[in-house]
Amino acid sequence: MQEEVMPRLRWLVAVGLVLGATGLVGQTPAAAPPAAIPAGADGAKIFAITCAACHLANGVGTEGKIPPLAGSEWVNGSEEKLIRIVLQGLTGDVEVQGEVFNGAMPTWGGAFSDEQIASVLSFVRRSWGNKAPPVAAATVAKVRAATATRKLPWTVKELLRPGN
Secondary structure (H helix, E strand, O other): HHHHHHHHHHHHHHHHHHHHHHHOOOOOOOOHHHHHHHOOOOOOHHHHHHHHHHHHOOOOOOOOOOOOOOHHHHHHHHHHHHHHHHOOOOEEEEEEEEEEEEEEEEEOOOOHHHHHHHHHHHHHOOOOOOOOOOOOOHHHHHHHHHOOOOOOOOHHHOOOOOOO
């Protein structure tokens, strides 16, 4: 058991040091260090390295903890709301497929380029039975610019307001 816990503990300490040094204390850390993403990685690779730790490789999430991406009305709905969630994160209750989840989605805006976010979201929107259109990097750039001053994760209530 100690062999399993020690690498995680070392990684958590490293993340804590990085977050403290960058002023991101209080924000949810990423699931994997962005340095682990190879240059030019496609959406599937980015998902496998960063998202699958929580949402699982098959996109079904973790019952009662992490919402599924497969069949999610959030994934298949507004691409701009989905982009906001990836850029600044999400906190609080969110209902997906009739089940309420209360957790925190990490902020990824500072870790990934517009192209990388578009790639991973396009992958998610076309995987596990999802049939939503792909996301363009230009759309990510537009949403990033419109939300550039936002420092806190979104709540569902905020995302459901007109204009978001």
